[in-house]
Amino acid sequence: MLTTTRQQAQASPKSRAQFKFFRRNMRMDARRRPPKSSRTTSSNDGGPLHPHHKQLAPSVDDRSLSPTPKASDALPLPLYLTNAIFFTLFFSVAYYLLHRWRDKIRNSTPLHVVTFAEIAAIVSLMASFIYLLGFFGIDFVQSFITRPSHDAWDLEDTANPSYLINEDHRLVTCPPTANTPPIPKLPNPEPIITPLASVEDEEIVKSVTEGTLPSYSLESKLGDCKRAAVIRREALQRITGRSLEGLPVEGFDYDSVLGQCCEMPVGYVQIPVGIAGPLLLNGMEYMVPMATTEGCLVASTNRGCKAMYASGGATSVLLADGMTRAPVVRFETAKRASELKLFLEEPDNFDTLSIVFNRSSRFARLQGIKCSMAGKNLYMRFKCSTGDAMGMNMVSKGVQNVLDFLQSDFHDMEVIGISEVNGACMFHNWLGNFCSDKKPAAVNWIEGRGKSVVCEAIIKEEIVKKVLKTSVASLVELNMLKNLAGSAVAGALGGFNAHASNIVSAIFIATGQDPAQNIESSHCITMMEAVNNGKDLHVSVTMPSIEVGTVGGGTQLASQSACLNLLGVKGASKESPGSNSRLLASIVAGSVLAGELSLMAAIAQGQLVKSHMKYNRSSRDISEAASS
Ligand code: ADP
Numbered sequence: 001m002l003t004t005t006r007q008q009a010q011a012s013p014k015s016r017a018q019f020k021f022f023r024r025n026m027r028m029d030a031r032r033r034p035p036k037s038s039r040t041t042s043s044n045d046g047g048p049l050h051p052h053h054k055q056l057a058p059s060v061d062d063r064s065l066s067p068t069p070k071a072s073d074a075l076p077l078p079l080y081l082t083n084a085i086f087f088t089l090f091f092s093v094a095y096y097l098l099h100r101w102r103d104k105i106r107n108s109t110p111l112h113v114v115t116f117a118e119i120a121a122i123v124s125l126m127a128s129f130i131y132l133l134g135f136f137g138i139d140f141v142q143s144f145i146t147r148p149s150h151d152a153w154d155l156e157d158t159a160n161p162s163y164l165i166n167e168d169h170r171l172v173t174c175p176p177t178a179n180t181p182p183i184p185k186l187p188n189p190e191p192i193i194t195p196l197a198s199v200e201d202e203e204i205v206k207s208v209t210e211g212t213l214p215s216y217s218l219e220s221k222l223g224d225c226k227r228a229a230v231i232r233r234e235a236l237q238r239i240t241g242r243s244l245e246g247l248p249v250e251g252f253d254y255d256s257v258l259g260q261c262c263e264m265p266v267g268y269v270q271i272p273v274g275i276a277g278p279l280l281l282n283g284m285e286y287m288v289p290m291a292t293t294e295g296c297l298v299a300s301t302n303r304g305c306k307a308m309y310a311s312g313g314a315t316s317v318l319l320a321d322g323m324t325r326a327p328v329v330r331f332e333t334a335k336r337a338s339e340l341k342l343f344l345e346e347p348d349n350f351d352t353l354s355i356v357f358n359r360s361s362r363f364a365r366l367q368g369i370k371c372s373m374a375g376k377n378l379y380m381r382f383k384c385s386t387g388d389a390m391g392m393n394m395v396s397k398g399v400q401n402v403l404d405f406l407q408s409d410f411h412d413m414e415v416i417g418i419s420e421v422n423g424a425c426m427f428h429n430w431l432g433n434f435c436s437d438k439k440p441a442a443v444n445w446i447e448g449r450g451k452s453v454v455c456e457a458i459i460k461e462e463i464v465k466k467v468l469k470t471s472v473a474s475l476v477e478l479n480m481l482k483n484l485a486g487s488a489v490a491g492a493l494g495g496f497n498a499h500a501s502n503i504v505s506a507i508f509i510a511t512g513q514d515p516a517q518n519i520e521s522s523h524c525i526t527m528m529e530a531v532n533n534g535k536d537l538h539v540s541v542t543m544p545s546i547e548v549g550t551v552g553g554g555t556q557l558a559s560q561s562a563c564l565n566l567l568g569v570k571g572a573s574k575e576s577p578g579s580n581s582r583l584l585a586s587i588v589a590g591s592v593l594a595g596e597l598s599l600m601a602a603i604a605q606g607q608l609v610k611s612h613m614k615y616n617r618s619s620r621d622i623s624e625a626a627s628s
Contacts, residue, residue, distance in 0.1 A: 082131075086128045087132070089127075089128040090132060093122075093124045093128070094125060096121050097118070097125065189240070189241030190241050191209075191237075191238040191239075192241060192243050193237075194234060194237070196234060201227070201230075201231055204218075204222075205234050205235045208231065209235050215232050215236075216263065219258060225254035225257075225265075226252075226255075229249055229252075229254050229265045230249055232264060232266050233266040236266055244267065247268075247269070248268060248270065249266065249268075252265075252267075252268045256557055257557070261554055261557065271291040271292070272291070272293065273289050273290065273510050273563065274290050274291075274292065274297075274298030275288065275289060275290070275302075276290055276298050276301040276305050276591065276594065277302070277305050279305045279309075279314075279591060279594060280305075280308060280309045280314065281315075281316055281455075281586060281587065281590040282586070286567055286568075287566055287567075288301070288305075288507065288567070288587060289507070289510040289567070290503070290506035290507055291506055291507075291509035292502075292506040292509075298506075300595060300598040301503055301595045302594075303467065303468070303594075303598040304594025304595055304596070304598035305591075305594045306467055307463050307467040307468050307597055307598070307601075308457045308459065308593065308594055310460070310463045310467060311458060311459045311460045313457065314457035314593055315456055315457070316453055316454065316455035316456075316586040316589050316590055317454050318452070318582050319448070319453065319454060319544075320448045320451070320452040321385055321450075321451050321578065322368075322385055322386075322449075323384060323385075323390065323391035323395045323547070324381050324382060324383045324384075324395065324435045324449050325381075325382050325392070325395040325398075325431065325435055326380060326381040326431065326432045326433070326435045326436070327379075327380060327399055327403060328377055328378070328380075328416050328433075328434070329377070329413050329415050329416065330377050330413075330416055331376045331378070331410075331412055331413060331414070332376065333376055334373065334375055334376045336376070336410075337373055337376045337378040338373065340378055340406070340410055340413065341371040341373060341378055343410075344371055344380060345369070353366065353402055353405070354366040356402050356405045357399070357401055357402050358384075358398065360395075360397035360398035360401055361386075361387075361397065361398070363386055363387030363389065363394065363577055364384050364386060364387075364394045364395065364397070364398045365385045366398065367385060368382075368383050369382050369383070370383070377416075379432045379433075380432075381443070382398065382399050386578075387572065387577040388550045388551045388571070388572045388573055388581045389549045389551050389552045390450070390514065390517075390548060390552065390581070391549065392437070393552070403415050436449075437517070437520075438514075438516045438517055439519060440494065440519055440520070441493075441520070444520040444523060444544065445494040445520075445523050445545070446544075448544040448545055449520055449544070449545035449547060450520075450545050450546050450547035450585070451546045451547070451548065452543070452545065452546075453543050453546055453585050453586055453588075453589040454541070454542045454589070455540065455541050455543075455586065455593050456538065456539065456540035456593075457538075457539055457597075458536050458539075459537040459539060460536050461535045461536050461537075464536075468597065468601035469605050470605045471604075472534070472536065472537045473530065475539075475600055475601065475604055476528045476529060478600055478603060479526060479528035479600060482600075482603070483496050483497055483498060483525070483526045483600075493523075494522070494523030494524065494545075495522075495523070495524075496525040497525065497541065497592075497596060498526065498595075498596050498599045498603070499595060499596070500522045500523075500541065500595070501518055502595060503592045503594075503595040504522045504546075504588060504592065507588050508521070511550075511563045511564050511584065512553060512554030512555035512556070512557055512560025513547070513549070513553070513554070513555070514547070514554070517547040520545040521543070521545060521546045521547050521588070523543060523544055523545050524592060524596075525541070525542050526539070526540070526596045528600070539593065539596070539597055541593045541596060543588075543589050543592065546585040546588050546589065548581055548585050548588065549581050550564055550569050550570065550571055550572070550580040550584055551571055555571075564584070567583075569581070569587075
């Protein structure tokens with residue numbers, strides 16, 4: 001980001017001035033930052049071992065993302081230091097003057113006879129009083145000039161900045177540049193007007209459409225999430241002139257998503273949930289909910305379940321269970337970075353680090369830290385068990401505890417991108433992508449992330465023929481050509497399968513998982529071999545990074561929670577924390593196995609196109625449907 005800004009600064013005098021302002025602002029921001037992260041002292045955290053905290057140096061990214069000038073930037077010293085000086089001055093001179101006053105009354109000295117020291121004290125008292133008044137005044141004024149824009153999108157107020165939403169879903173702003181293209185305006189179609197229930201609601205819609213009431217503030221203004229959604233939806237239709245008919249608004253509990261799952265709702269999308277099963281896995285039967293709009297998918301998975309059931313079911317083994325987070329820290333030299341690497345990898349230090357880490361939650365248990373370096377930057381991949389939660393928040397808190405702890409021994413460690421906003425620690429770009437979340441990466445494929453599961457079944461020859469309508473030899477050959485050699489030719493990363501992601505996504509959506517984590521959760525290698533003298537088929541799926549939870553996120557919503565209930569894995573397991581989420585991961589792998597079997601059989605038999613034409617293509621006239 002800094003490089004980009006530099007290039008822009010060289011481009012024109014205007015942007016050079018902008019760059020200078022930007023750099024000054026970055027320096028001010030560095031001085032202004034308070035030394036302690038308040039986030040680490042939350043009740044859950046337990047706090048770091050060391051009572052004193054070191055100031056976190058701001059990173060390039062961090063600084064460049066805070067371009068808004070603040071009134072307190074004008075101070076020559078860091079804000080906290082200036083405050084401390086003036087507070088001390090105010091109270092000490094006040095004490096001194098009161099003392100002198102008492103002496104004068106005792107000695108009957110006239111009050112107006114003052115010494116040079118008393119004059120100096122009076123001047124200091126007034127100066128510090130004016131400063132303190134000014135300080136609170138600055139904060140008050142600042143609350144107007146820097147609006148909290150974490151949930152707002154107001155182009156006029158921010159003089160046309162570009163907005164970015166980073167990996168951790170925080171909204172941050174970038175300054176406008178000379179190259180910022182003009183924002184295209186929507187055409188102005190006729191407004192669609194649906195009369196609302198009350199005159200008051202009509203007034204509110206009008207305020208939203210006119211821009212006098214921000215749409216994002218409706219929930220807090222009205223105290224009624226459903227009413228807020230209806231009003232927002234109506235305002236949206238009127239502003240865009242586009243109908244939202246078909247997107248239902250009734251019949252959803254908007255309170256349940258507030259502050260947790262979705263901002264500014266205007267309705268909800270309906271996705272049908274189909275059932276595949278029974279899936280016979282480790283001797284237990286499961287009916288698997290799949291939310292999808294792809295015809296054939298549920299039917300195909302169901303057929304795979306049938307073949308597995310008739311052959312005695314599948315067996316799964318959980319190989320590992322640990323969520324990861326990887327911050328990046330920077331030093332002046334690669335040598336110093338390597339010293340921290342050695343410190344973290346020293347087995348004697350692990351116990352201390354895990355005590356610090358585990359304070360984040362009663363469910364978080366540190367398993368290991370894997371380090372990788374790039375020059376003087378150190379990437380630390382923390383792995384920990386997270387009970388029944390998918391665990392991203394939990395592991396992030398633990399990582400923060402460890403970083404605070406390390407800072408006291410590695411003063412020169414620069415934690416990239418941790419910033420303080422209004423006294424609260426904001427997580428943003430310190431996540432170094434070595435985790436790696438929601439992106440295809442070899443590290444997840446090789447090291448695993450979340451739950452690593454292998455699932456296998458032996459499908460009898462007659463079942464392959466009767467249910468799957470193909471032969472063992474055809475399946476084995478196809479698997480070699482398609483899932484192994486074909487994927488190798490394509491340079492696949494974790495994609496040595498036919499369609500694992502189809503099943504993973506459908507179960508993820510039905511059970512309230514984060515659908516974006518389908519990327520690494522679908523890493524899968526499907527193996528097929530003829531066994532029992534070449535008669536039967538041994539099939540397996542190995543999935544190293546299935547990221548699922550049964551508490552937190554979307555799992556608590558009514559529909560998703562009902563699907564978890566169907567599988568018997570709803571919420572937190574009381575008897576054995578973590579067992580619900582581990583079972584869910586095994587069910588995902590078992591269903592993938594069923595899906596792989598069935599699709600591979602369809603391809604081997606040349607049935608794929610035929611069945612898609614039957615189940616995936618509506619017999620209705622598509623052009624008619626589209627126009628209506
Ligand atoms: P995530 O990390 O997946 O985003 P959170 O950490 O936000 O999820 O949510 C997990 C919350 O649920 C934590 O506050 C944790 O204390 C609580 N919790 C209750 N029971 C369990 C359990 N069995 N396993 C994990 N977390 C649990």
